[in-house]
């Protein structure tokens with residue numbers, strides 16, 4: 671196995687994991703890795719989540735997230751339109767169920783980029799999903815990345831780092847861990863796990 675992965679549960683070669691969940695602490699580099707991977711492999715379908723978080727500069731409705739009000743999120747939840755949802759650092763996030771099921775039905779490789787609580791819920795409802803944990807090379811590097819991104823106020827960074835401690839402690843619940851030392855290496859390993867290459 672490649673140098674950046676640990677704790678892999680082998681997937682039989684003839685079984686193509688149809689749904690992959692990528693989780694890991696805020697700022698570890700999930701979006702960066704996924705964007706890099708999809709530049710070369712746009713056939714990997716990434717679910718666009720709904721969130722009550724306000725858009726960051728440059729984020730587009732329908733591309734990065736569906737930015738919804740609290741009332742709209744309440745309705746999505748009440749109408750069972752979300753495959754899973756969770757509250758994370760003061761905002762709610764959820765995976766639209768219909769689009770994911772359609773893509774899985776079509777046999778496409780489907781990727782969810784969601785938090786630990788969401789990953790646990792997906793595992794409960796879709797046992798065939800493979801769960802991948804993206805870990806930072808070190809705690810200090812995680813803090814550097816999250817702070818260096820410059821998108822969150824200091825108190826939000828504190829909340830996200832508190833959540834990160836819980837997420838890091840749950841690494842063993844995942845099928846595979848990839849350590850994000852190199853975006854290129856992790857993107858390649860994720861593609862291999864998804865059996866896209």
Ligand SMILES: Nc1ncnc2c1ncn2[C@@H]1O[C@H](COP(=O)(O)OP(=O)(O)OP(=O)(O)O)[C@@H](O)[C@H]1O
Pocket residue numbers: 694695696697698699700701702703815816818819850851852853
């Ligand atoms: N391998 C890496 N080496 C150095 N910097 C990295 C690496 N991967 C990502 N980064 C940087 O770390 C910061 C956080 O990355 P990113 O926004 O992708 O994290 P994330 O896990 O998607 O965060 P969140 O869960 O908060 O959305 C970005 O500034 C990104 O450029």
Ligand SMILES: Nc1nc2c(ncn2[C@@H]2O[C@H](COP(=O)(O)O)[C@@H](O)[C@H]2O)c(=O)[nH]1
Pocket residue numbers: 694695696700719720723754755756758763764765783784785786787788789
């Ligand atoms: N449970 C879910 N978590 C999600 C979903 N979409 C994103 N996320 C996770 O939330 C945090 C914060 O994201 P940010 O964009 O505000 O930095 C991060 O861990 C995401 O992976 C979702 O649909 N469900």
